[in-house]
Amino acid sequence: MNEDESAPARGSQVGGHQGEVQAGGEGGLAAALRGSRRGRAFLLVIDSWARTLFGGGAMVAILILVLIMVFLVWEGAGFIPEHHRSLVLYRRTGQEFVDAIRGPLVEHQALNRYLSRVRATDVDEMRKRGVGEAEAGEWLAAFDTFAANFRAAGAPLRSFVDGAAAVALDIKGRSQGWQGSDAAREANRLRELLPGATAALGEFESALRASMASVPASAGRGSEHAWARFRDMSGRLAASIPGAVARATAWDPDRPVPMGESLSAFFLGRRWAADSEWHERYGLLPLLIGSLCISAVAILVAVPFSVAAAIYVSQFATSAERGLIKPTIELIAAIPSIVLGFFGITVLGSGIQWLSGQPWMSWVPFFPVTERLNIFTAGLMLALMASPTIFTLAEDALRGVPVQFEEGSLALGATRFQTAVRMVVPAALSGIIAAVLLGFGRIVGETMVVLLVAGNRLEIPDFTQGFGALFQPAHTMTGIIAQELGEAPGGSLHYRALFMVGLTLFVMVLMINCATEMVLRRFHRMRG
Amino acid sequence: MRRPRRRKVGGAVPLAAWLWAAGLVAWAGHCRAGERLVIKGSDTIGAELMPPMREAYIGQGNDASFEIAAEGSATGLMALMEGGKDSCQIAMSSRELSATERLRVKMEGLDFLEIPIARDGIAVVVNARNPVACLTRQQVEEIFAGDIADWSAVGGRAGPIAVYARGASSGTRSTFQKMAMRGRDYASGARKMAGNQQVAAEVASNPNGIGYVGLPYARGRDLRVMRIDGRAPSAESIRDGSYPYSRPLYFFVRGQPKGQAARFVEFVLGPDGQRVVREHGFVPLDGAR
Numbered sequence: 001m002n003e004d005e006s007a008p009a010r011g012s013q014v015g016g017h018q019g020e021v022q023a024g025g026e027g028g029l030a031a032a033l034r035g036s037r038r039g040r041a042f043l044l045v046i047d048s049w050a051r052t053l054f055g056g057g058a059m060v061a062i063l064i065l066v067l068i069m070v071f072l073v074w075e076g077a078g079f080i081p082e083h084h085r086s087l088v089l090y091r092r093t094g095q096e097f098v099d100a101i102r103g104p105l106v107e108h109q110a111l112n113r114y115l116s117r118v119r120a121t122d123v124d125e126m127r128k129r130g131v132g133e134a135e136a137g138e139w140l141a142a143f144d145t146f147a148a149n150f151r152a153a154g155a156p157l158r159s160f161v162d163g164a165a166a167v168a169l170d171i172k173g174r175s176q177g178w179q180g181s182d183a184a185r186e187a188n189r190l191r192e193l194l195p196g197a198t199a200a201l202g203e204f205e206s207a208l209r210a211s212m213a214s215v216p217a218s219a220g221r222g223s224e225h226a227w228a229r230f231r232d233m234s235g236r237l238a239a240s241i242p243g244a245v246a247r248a249t250a251w252d253p254d255r256p257v258p259m260g261e262s263l264s265a266f267f268l269g270r271r272w273a274a275d276s277e278w279h280e281r282y283g284l285l286p287l288l289i290g291s292l293c294i295s296a297v298a299i300l301v302a303v304p305f306s307v308a309a310a311i312y313v314s315q316f317a318t319s320a321e322r323g324l325i326k327p328t329i330e331l332i333a334a335i336p337s338i339v340l341g342f343f344g345i346t347v348l349g350s351g352i353q354w355l356s357g358q359p360w361m362s363w364v365p366f367f368p369v370t371e372r373l374n375i376f377t378a379g380l381m382l383a384l385m386a387s388p389t390i391f392t393l394a395e396d397a398l399r400g401v402p403v404q405f406e407e408g409s410l411a412l413g414a415t416r417f418q419t420a421v422r423m424v425v426p427a428a429l430s431g432i433i434a435a436v437l438l439g440f441g442r443i444v445g446e447t448m449v450v451l452l453v454a455g456n457r458l459e460i461p462d463f464t465q466g467f468g469a470l471f472q473p474a475h476t477m478t479g480i481i482a483q484e485l486g487e488a489p490g491g492s493l494h495y496r497a498l499f500m501v502g503l504t505l506f507v508m509v510l511m512i513n514c515a516t517e518m519v520l521r522r523f524h525r526m527r528g
Numbered sequence: 529m530r531r532p533r534r535r536k537v538g539g540a541v542p543l544a545a546w547l548w549a550a551g552l553v554a555w556a557g558h559c560r561a562g563e564r565l566v567i568k569g570s571d572t573i574g575a576e577l578m579p580p581m582r583e584a585y586i587g588q589g590n591d592a593s594f595e596i597a598a599e600g601s602a603t604g605l606m607a608l609m610e611g612g613k614d615s616c617q618i619a620m621s622s623r624e625l626s627a628t629e630r631l632r633v634k635m636e637g638l639d640f641l642e643i644p645i646a647r648d649g650i651a652v653v654v655n656a657r658n659p660v661a662c663l664t665r666q667q668v669e670e671i672f673a674g675d676i677a678d679w680s681a682v683g684g685r686a687g688p689i690a691v692y693a694r695g696a697s698s699g700t701r702s703t704f705q706k707m708a709m710r711g712r713d714y715a716s717g718a719r720k721m722a723g724n725q726q727v728a729a730e731v732a733s734n735p736n737g738i739g740y741v742g743l744p745y746a747r748g749r750d751l752r753v754m755r756i757d758g759r760a761p762s763a764e765s766i767r768d769g770s771y772p773y774s775r776p777l778y779f780f781v782r783g784q785p786k787g788q789a790a791r792f793v794e795f796v797l798g799p800d801g802q803r804v805v806r807e808h809g810f811v812p813l814d815g816a817r
Contacts, residue, residue, distance in 0.1 A: 116688075119680065271716055273716070275705075276713045350733065370736050370737075371690060373730065457719045459716045483695050483696070483722070484697070486602070486697055487600060
């Protein structure tokens with residue numbers, strides 16, 4: 001590279017391969033003119049060595065990338081048959097049968113949870129209206145009786161399901177050494193439970209309808225909506241019970257599971273339960289949605305700030321300001337992510353929690369925040385991490401706009417602001433978009449910060465709470481790999497599921513980078 | 529022009545020599561590492577008990593260098609199964625071998641030795657601002673499995689219960705699942721935390737939080753330890769078995785330990801080691817003085 005350094009500054013600004021070759025040739029020529037024939041021969045040898053070395057380096061990089069891809073696909077592809085086997089087992093050993101009966105019970109539990117939220121709204125409503133102590137107490141007593149009745153409606157079905165689950169688990173435990181006829185005999189053990197299941201479900205339905213007849217009146221207008229929703233949902237639950245009976249009746253341990261279900265259960269699954277004795281579930285959705293929510297927050301926060309800073313630094317700042325701002329922002333990228341994560345927990349997380357608890361913040365509906373590890377905090381931290389990337393690239397793009405554009409605009413009497421907003425930014429727009437996309441890629445792939453700050457709850461955030469969902473914890477695709485790969489035995493279904501998550505992540509980031517490349521190419525064509 | 533270039537070409541040879549020498553040194557260091565004791569596994573044991581144990585052991589004039597990694601019981605057991613002597617000599621575990629692990633040990637013919645080193649209670653902790661002071665075992669199971677989702681259902685202030693559990697590699701997680709939840713799955717809303725300390729910190733900051741930690745971690749201004757069926761965890765209630773959630777802590781080794789590892793295990797089980805156990809909030813083994 002000596003030639004390159006010594007090449008005169010007038011060399012092409014384009015950089016890239018063409019420039020280098022040209023500069024190299026020029027340097028060699030100058031030396032050869034000055035030196036002997038032997039010197040020139042030596043130069044040529046060096047030249048070919050350098051070419052081999054650099055070319056080799058590039059080849060190695062490409063090779064390693066291909067190796068990574070092959071490795072990911074290899075390990076991930078094994079997931080499909082393995083997961084399929086697990087789903088077949090789920091059907092054959094009767095977990096599916098029991099889960100069909102259990103379905104309404106799970107819904108019932110969600111309704112119980114919703115009911116306690118309704119109670120909180122009602123109490124709030126009464127406090128707002130200034131209802132007297134006695135009246136409120138009376139209402140609460142009525143409510144609690146109803147809630148207890150409603151909860152009790154599920155008790156007989158639950159004990160039935162517990163019994164059936166024990167049978168299914170027993171079958172699963174013994175399924176290892178099955179001969180052909182064993183499976184049929186074991187399935188009959190479960191089929192014998194069907195009349196009992198139908199009866200228990202019917203009883204549950206009538207108990208549900210009976211308790212619904214005595215729904216207490218809502219405490220005020222504010223909670224009427226919540227009550228209406230509760231009535232609606234419990235009506236739907238009662239109506240769904242015949243469907244559950246039908247599903248349990250239709251259970252057939254020998255019905256084949258289509259191979260595609262292995263994939264759809266992964267990509268559309270809403271539950272990730274790796275250490276379940278009952279049935280390991282690997283559903284991507286909670287992780288994907290967690291990752292996307294956090295990234296969305298991060299992008300929404302990072303883009304305005306870093307693009308504005310880039311516009312300021314490239315268009316308005318004096319060179320002294322530029323010399324201060326640019327290195328400072330870029331320094332953020334040098335902070336180790338574990339340090340940022342630690343900061344996120346102890347300072348930002350606790351700070352937001354404290355702030356949301358202040359009396360003057362109480363008008364915000366979902367404040368105070370009880371969880372200090374949540375989507376919002378993680379998003380803010382990632383915004384901080386992505387802003388140097390976005391800032392630097394956007395600033396480069398803005399400075400790349402030919403100075404003639406600017407001068408022309410100024411000469412026509414536009415102000416600096418008009419020039420910046422109407423002339424320079426549109427001209428550099430694709431560069432800015434590329435910067436944002438690269439920042440997005442960085443955010444999606446970040447691991448340590450989200451592992452520490454996002455709260456790691458494997459559940460899809462409850463979006464019925466509106467923006468309050470942003471203050472719930474979530475888990476991410478990167479976080480789950482970091483957290484669980486260490487304990488997943490090599491080659492197991494769990495291990496392969498984590499590779500599938502990694503593969504999905506890789507494809508996502510690859511697509512983002514491709515999009516960036518396409519945008520940039522357009523940018524060059526426009527400029528060129 | 530030529531001079532600097534020559535110097536650069538010449539520079540490559542010493543550079544390679546340096547790299548080679550560095551590699552040699554690293555290799556030599558690797559060979560010497562036979563003296564080192566590599567201990568991996570449970571966070572419960574490794575974070576709170578092992579550092580003072582190491583100090584006490586070295587304080588007795590033993591010349592040993594330790595490498596301790598505490599990232600969950602499963603990680604240690606896996607390292608012990610997979611690696612040779614260099615990667616892990618002693619695995620710490622806060623649970624017994626799981627069914628799959630036992631199967632693997634049997635199939636590969638590994639000679640696993642299980643050595644109980646102390647007892648530990650798992651404390652159920654809540655935020656100090658939470659008025660609930662006592663839960664039944666039934667309630668604990670229902671809370672962690674997600675059947676009960678609001679504090680008002682167990683006599684507290686209304687508010688959604690935030691369950692803090694440990695990550696999947698944790699022995700405490702699976703022990704608790706067996707002991708307190710009859711093997712049921714954790715609620716899907718349970719947060720997975722990396723260590724005891726993290727669970728304690730989050731429960732201390734969240735007024736609606738509940739979690740479980742090894743007894744020595746259950747302290748702090750904003751934490752309150754729950755009584756279970758009227759029993760608070762303590763050295764006495766754990767030793768006599770009246771507190772329901774207690775468990776032995778183990779070392780696992782492959783074959784009879786030799787050399788440094790043998791001396792260390794002997795130390796831990798001896799009176800001095802068991803004193804360290806007691807001083808740091810764990811419960812010594814029954815026979816220990």
